[in-house]
Amino acid sequence: MATALALVAPPLHAQAASAPSPVIYSCIDANGRVQSADRPLAACADRELRVHNPDGSLRRIIEPPLTKEQRAQREAEEKRRRDEAWARKVQQARDRNLLLTFEDERSLESMRRRDLAEIDHEIRLATQRILTLDQELKAAQEAAQTWQAANPNRALPFAYQQRITETANAILAEDALIDDRRTERDRVNSRFDADARRLRELLGKPAAQRDTGSSPRS
Template sequence: MLRWTVVVFGAWCSQAFGQGIYTCVDAKGRRLTSDRPILECIDREQKELSSSGITRRRIGPSLTADEQALEDEKARKIQAEQFRINEEKRRDRALLSRYPNKTVHDKERAIALTQIDDVMATAKLGAVELSEQRKSLEAELEFYKNDPTKIPPRLKRSLEENANNQATQKRFVDGQIAEKKRINDRFDEELARLKVLWAQLATPATRVAPAPSGAPVPLPNS
């Protein structure tokens, strides 16, 4: 600890030392004076005085390694918060630029949802075809219900492929349903923020109050 104090004090002196008088009150309550920064007051504020006794500047206490780490962490949090605020402002500007009013926002939502609906409609047609194919295969399977050992390998493969395709189709449709919900949630979240931003833009600027009745009205320059 002593070595650390000496190192810090040396660096501190190199920054603080000047032609002046240094004074402070140490931990024991003693007022100390020196022609250079005072080691006993490294952990507290010192004053640098001119030869006439006027305070030139105040020198803050030197920080230990732990204190410096805390200060660095505090600065990091402040910087991170400022970055978050700047990012939020940037996103707000981008939102307003893309959606100047609710009509534009509603239109883009409708386009995005229509694209999902078109994909789902095609997928559902495929599901209907697979269902019809399944009925045909099961009808053929009826011929072998009394002796399943005679089921042709081709029919077994077709039944298995149909089952796999139906499962794949269902997963795809479920994924599109989830995607549609995600799109709606995103537009709902955007709309909630946009309503605030639009309201701020619509708020009229503060007007200057009119002059009191009877007050002289300034004439335009001739």
């Protein structure tokens, strides 16, 4: 029977090894006094808590709960890190796209010229339409003046005024289109300028080593 118990019961040193080693918790309370116990203290709830081994050596430190301001600061810092990580991913994707799209700066400038040529073509067409509309507006105004001269005591018919108004509005629309296209032209140039600078960095070329011929900006 004693033999059976010896086989079933684990050794005493094994039981001691499985039991958690005692620790001592301590902190400095709100009054500046040191509080210590074998379990976390209520007085230490908002304080830095030190966990000591039985021999008094420091095992670890438990940080106090964050204040509202500290939580906000930590969240802002975490957001900043996430934003920076996202920006790096976006830049890496843009860099890959640049290298896949352009084998050198000459190919980039060629695409710039094509994009600007399309915009310039739209501006020329709008300018031509304005010239035509100016002539139509002048004719409409002259027709209205002629009718009014022949009928000085009568109100100008709606059709005359409508023609003048519609033509003037069409001119304004073409002017707005030209302004928009010129703004787009500046934006395209700025984008290609930035892409050219980055492409040179990726290709390891200094800014001075540019292809002959300036970029079309006028």
